[in-house]
Amino acid sequence: MEKSLFLAQRITAMILAPLAIIHLGLTLFAVQGGLTATEILNRTQGNIGWALFYSLFVVCAAIHAPIGLRHVINEWTVMPRRWVNALVIMLGGVLLLLGLQAVAAVY
Amino acid sequence: MAALAHRLSGVLLALFLPFHFLLLGSALEGADELDRYLRFADSPLVKIAEWGLVSLLCIHLLLGIRVLCLELTHWPHRSEKLRSWILPSVIASMLVGLLFLVRAF
Amino acid sequence: MSPTDTANELLKVRIWRGREQGRLVDYEIETRKNQTVLDVVTEIQHRLEPTLAYRFACRVGVCGSCAMTVNGRPRWACRTHIKNVVTDNTLTIEPLRNLPKLKDLVCDMAPFIETWQKAGAPFSGTATRHDKPAAVKPDSAMRLAADAALQCINCAVCYSACDVVNWNPDYIGPAGLNRAWTLINDVRHSKRELTFELAFGTGGCGSCHSHGNCTRHCPVELRPSESIAGLKRAAFSGLPEE
Numbered sequence: 001m002e003k004s005l006f007l008a009q010r011i012t013a014m015i016l017a018p019l020a021i022i023h024l025g026l027t028l029f030a031v032q033g034g035l036t037a038t039e040i041l042n043r044t045q046g047n048i049g050w051a052l053f054y055s056l057f058v059v060c061a062a063i064h065a066p067i068g069l070r071h072v073i074n075e076w077t078v079m080p081r082r083w084v085n086a087l088v089i090m091l092g093g094v095l096l097l098l099g100l101q102a103v104a105a106v107y
Numbered sequence: 108m109a110a111l112a113h114r115l116s117g118v119l120l121a122l123f124l125p126f127h128f129l130l131l132g133s134a135l136e137g138a139d140e141l142d143r144y145l146r147f148a149d150s151p152l153v154k155i156a157e158w159g160l161v162s163l164l165c166i167h168l169l170l171g172i173r174v175l176c177l178e179l180t181h182w183p184h185r186s187e188k189l190r191s192w193i194l195p196s197v198i199a200s201m202l203v204g205l206l207f208l209v210r211a212f
Numbered sequence: 213m214s215p216t217d218t219a220n221e222l223l224k225v226r227i228w229r230g231r232e233q234g235r236l237v238d239y240e241i242e243t244r245k246n247q248t249v250l251d252v253v254t255e256i257q258h259r260l261e262p263t264l265a266y267r268f269a270c271r272v273g274v275c276g277s278c279a280m281t282v283n284g285r286p287r288w289a290c291r292t293h294i295k296n297v298v299t300d301n302t303l304t305i306e307p308l309r310n311l312p313k314l315k316d317l318v319c320d321m322a323p324f325i326e327t328w329q330k331a332g333a334p335f336s337g338t339a340t341r342h343d344k345p346a347a348v349k350p351d352s353a354m355r356l357a358a359d360a361a362l363q364c365i366n367c368a369v370c371y372s373a374c375d376v377v378n379w380n381p382d383y384i385g386p387a388g389l390n391r392a393w394t395l396i397n398d399v400r401h402s403k404r405e406l407t408f409e410l411a412f413g414t415g416g417c418g419s420c421h422s423h424g425n426c427t428r429h430c431p432v433e434l435r436p437s438e439s440i441a442g443l444k445r446a447a448f449s450g451l452p453e454e
Contacts, residue, residue: 003409003447006418010179010444013171020168024203027161031211040131058128065121071419072118075379094125102131110423177422177437178444186424186437 009067012060019057044106051107058099066092109193113170116163123160154211162204169196221301223294225252227264228306231313236304237261243294249282250289252303253317266317273431276365279372280317281306286372288431308372324368324387331388332410335395338402346400354452358397361390361439363432370426370436382415386426386436389417393439397452404451408443417443 030039044050066088073084173189173196182188221243226236239256250268257264268278271290278289282297283304294303311319339346348355370386371377377385384392392411395401411417417440426436446452 002414002416002418003412006412006444007447010175010448013175017168017172017175020164024161024165024168028203028206028210031207061124065117065124068117069121071421072114075376091121095121095128098125098128102128106131110421114421174422177424178441179448181445186427 005067008063012064016060016064023057041106051103054103055100058096058103062092062095062099065095109170112166113174116167120163120167158204158208161207162200165200165203166196169199224302225256226302226304227256229316231315247294248290249287249292249294249305250278252294253289253305265315274365276367279308279367279369281308286369286429288367288369291431308368310372310377311368321368324371327384327388328391330410331384331392332395332407333388333391335401336403337400348399352454354397354399354454357442357452358394361394361434364390364434365432367431369429369431373425373429375423375425376419376421380415380419383419384415386440389443390434390436390439393442399454408446408451411443412447
């Protein structure tokens with residue numbers, strides 16, 4: 001189990017790295033003079049490329065973040081392991097759900 | 108210190124992501140709703156917060172690359188060499204954050 | 213300790229007395245040439261505090277018994293010259309971190325030794341005494357990997373230096389995982405898969421954050437973080453092969 005979690009976190013990290021670089025670049029480019037909804041939607045609506053890009057981003061982040069937080073909570077708090085697992089699985093679910101919803105919303 | 112920065116930026120990012128998604132998800136209710144949020148996002152305080160998040164993502168990314176190199180590559184003496192990766196990572200993240208601020212205002 | 217060997221300057225030494233509950237007690241001894249931390253502790257026990265408890269055996273950096281916390285860092289007392297560690301003419305000497313304190317500078321080493329078993333330490337051979345010794349090529353990749361990680365003296369300095377051990381009571385720690393890595397690279401070991409599973413189990417190498425404190429503090433200059441990185445790479449690439 002621990003090995004699978006380790007692999008999952010590192011593999012998603014390797015996928016997230018280039019995605020995050022592109023996302024950061026896009027953010028810096030797009031933020032020029034403030035954001036408007038139309039601007040965002042013009043870029044993303046009907047564009048399957050961005051939809052896939054951000055879906056992958058969301059899925060990876062929803063795997064990557066809970067595994068990381070699980071380590072942090074286990075190491076820095078005395079919360080029982082079972083609760084921690086439940087909590088981070090919930091977090092993963094929330095991230096996945098909200099994230100994909102957001103991708104769908106701007107598509 | 109680098110590990111601590113990597114960890115804290117990771118935790119903060121994980122906590123922030125749901126709100127980031129909520130904001131974008133509000134586009135479901137139409138561009139107006141999203142615009143209303145984005146106007147809220149125009150206030151300086153929120154801009155400062157976003158600046159923090161851009162910097163956080165950047166630092167977590169750069170220090171994460173360091174961890175991947177430490178663990179999964181075979182370069183000799185990489186732990187010593189990668190120490191000189193830390194400070195530039197911090198500076199680069201601040202610069203990216205600064206660039207974001209300059210462009211956002 | 214001839215009279216010419218002594219200098220006038222006094223060294224302030226603060227030593228942990230007691231068990232988990234205890235306090236630092238101040239002593240003063242003369243500074244000498246070529247004085248090690250173990251010399252200091254021994255002199256205090258001989259001259260000032262006969263009830264002071266500490267461990268040592270070989271005095272020359274072979275046995276791994278005398279590790280203690282010196283000015284906040286885990287070190288082998290016998291090979292640590294005080295001139296390299298003294299600050300403000302003061303030495304603060306405490307028992308190792310991350311282990312139960314028994315008395316003064318003596319820790320219970322059992323939890324540390326147990327981590328070796330947890331990481332799948334027992335060697336399990338396939339050959340009998342009637343077989344010829346296995347031929348291990350000295351220049352094979354596996355032998356070189358194991359070579360780099362052998363010679364641990366079980367001093368628990370890495371275990372004491374490790375943040376993750378401090379945070380996570382289940383964590384095997386650098387020494388146990390380092391040992392597992394040598395076994396995984398031993399062609400004579402018949403349970404390499406099992407050792408790998410244990411080393412990657414609960415509290416295994418997935419918990420390591422590559423802070424590198426083990427490698428920075430190891431008195432015999434082993435690189436446990438390198439061994440752990442080897443285990444992590446094996447999760448991607450499979451067990452090392454000859």
